[in-house]
């Protein structure tokens with residue numbers, strides 16, 4: 001137990017903080033920041049790997065750093081007036097390395113210290129009521145994965161403001177939270193049978209790619225699989241995408257998955273739907289490190305499809321909440337109690353969750369949103385002020401950075417129907433807006449709104465086509481603002497922009 005003998009109400013000891021956050025990904029960073037900003041409250045954030053989390057080093061940032069040049073080259077290849085655009089493999093990987101700050105998190109640690117958040121290096125484990133043990137991390141000083149993210153709101157310089165944190169690595173210590181403990185431990189990749197003994201690539205290897213396998217099988221038809229297949233093919237790998245379901249991006253509108261399958265095929269990817277992997281074998285399994293081929297060839301037995309030999313397998317079959325070893329049993333909380341909630345329910349009043357670990361929507365912007373919400377709630381409770389309202393039915397946006405891009409928010413047609421809504425569907429070809437056609441000579445795609453017949457407001461929107469990512473927020477605003485679709489007639493889009501597709505949707 002921590003020594004609290006000298007504790008007065010307003011003077012925390014070195015081992016006592018108002019808020020202790022376990023996990024320094026984007027969700028945890030925001031929770032810590034919003035819980036203490038503008039106050040004299042104290043916060044510690046416990047991190048076993050890199051300040052900035054999966055997103056900054058192994059997920060969002062490296063994948064988008066790889067995908068943007070691919071998109072630009074694809075666009076240039078289909079844009080009259082441009083010749084000679086090509087991808088430079090070494091320069092592309094170097095760009096990725098820059099965006100992950102060479103796996104050095106000193107800039108992000110510096111941001112935390114500047115924000116008044118104490119960084120504690122080590123593995124956090126709840127050991128009792130408001131108490132967290134910080135145990136030496138598996139990776140100590142000198143770990144090649146130590147490193148600075150480019151998550152817009154935080155890390156800035158390469159300064160190392162982290163000497164206290166270094167000291168924290170050496171031994172276990174126990175810290176106590178006076179107000180709140182926030183679990184923000186993220187998620188980990190699922191590796192199902194029959195891949196467990198192959199040391200296959202996970203998304204970390206795909207984003208941290210160093211060696212481009214000649215032949216790679218990508219397992220799964222979700223976002224990771226589709227995005228990774230895009231950059232792997234662009235880097236020169238022969239990619240076979242093995243999808244057990246009958247379409248890609250099953251969470252999106254069917255026309256979105258169909259368009260991405262067409263785009264991947266056009267890029268040379270062998271997309272095999274309705275294909276299961278019955279067995280997988282690799283004679284030589286090697287621990288070569290991040291982004292290098294992990295051994296000899298892999299033999300896959302497919303159903304249907306016979307055998308397939310590849311040099312590497314990327315398993316992209318989803319993620320699970322990272323709850324192992326965080327000590328929930330010491331406070332009598334079942335890990336299921338974390339699912340779908342940030343506070344309340346079976347959680348003790350001092351315990352909160354944010355980000356992937358609660359499984360609501362495993363997306364960085366969602367984790368950051370929850371982090372802001374939970375941080376404000378902790379602050380309000382500490383101040384004894386009115387608690388901020390907890391809004392319901394906030395629509396989740398998502399962008400998939402494939403070619404074509406896919407962007408959607410809120411409910412799909414199917415989801416709206418399943419929820420019992422009476423809806424009408426407004427759909428238009430993306431290129432019905434002149435501005436969309438100007439983006440690429442081969443521009444194509446679809447825009448769709450799901451409109452509630454009773455209220456006349458938007459329930460969901462999906463856009464497929466070049467550069468649709470930046471179209472999405474208009475739909476998000478319309479849903480959150482409950483703007484009647486009729487009223488959108490007075491929202492005049494500039495000419496000639498892709499946003500004019502809104503006119504085609506509303507006034508066909």
Ligand SMILES: Cc1cc2nc3c(=O)[nH]c(=O)nc-3n(C[C@H](O)[C@H](O)[C@H](O)COP(=O)(O)OP(=O)(O)OC[C@H]3O[C@@H](n4cnc5c(N)ncnc54)[C@H](O)[C@@H]3O)c2cc1C
Nearest residue numbers: 023025026027048053054055059124186355356362363364
């Ligand atoms: C390849 C890929 C690409 C993605 N691209 C996007 C994208 O473009 N846009 C998007 O919105 N989302 C994207 N995502 C999803 C996004 O990465 C996650 O939703 C996001 O990282 C979740 O943030 P988080 O803070 O909850 O968890 P994480 O970012 O996973 O951070 C959790 C942190 O907790 C630490 N931790 C875990 N256990 C402990 C412990 N016991 N003690 C101390 N520390 C601990 C971990 O080391 C980690 O640093 C992508 C995911 C993948 C796999």
Ligand SMILES: NC(=O)c1ccc[n+]([C@@H]2O[C@H](COP(=O)([O-])OP(=O)(O)OC[C@H]3O[C@@H](n4cnc5c(N)ncnc54)[C@H](O)[C@@H]3O)[C@@H](O)[C@H]2O)c1
Nearest residue numbers: 192220221222223224225244316317318319362399400401
């Ligand atoms: N651009 C982005 O916002 C972005 C990018 C990458 C990842 N992410 C997020 O990260 C999370 C994880 O992505 P993901 O693609 O790993 O998961 P996912 O859940 O989106 O897709 C998993 C895929 O694997 C398949 N699958 C599951 N188990 C399987 C098995 N045993 N054998 C064969 N196939 C199997 C599923 O049918 C599905 O096609 C998602 O929530 C995603 O939204 C977001």
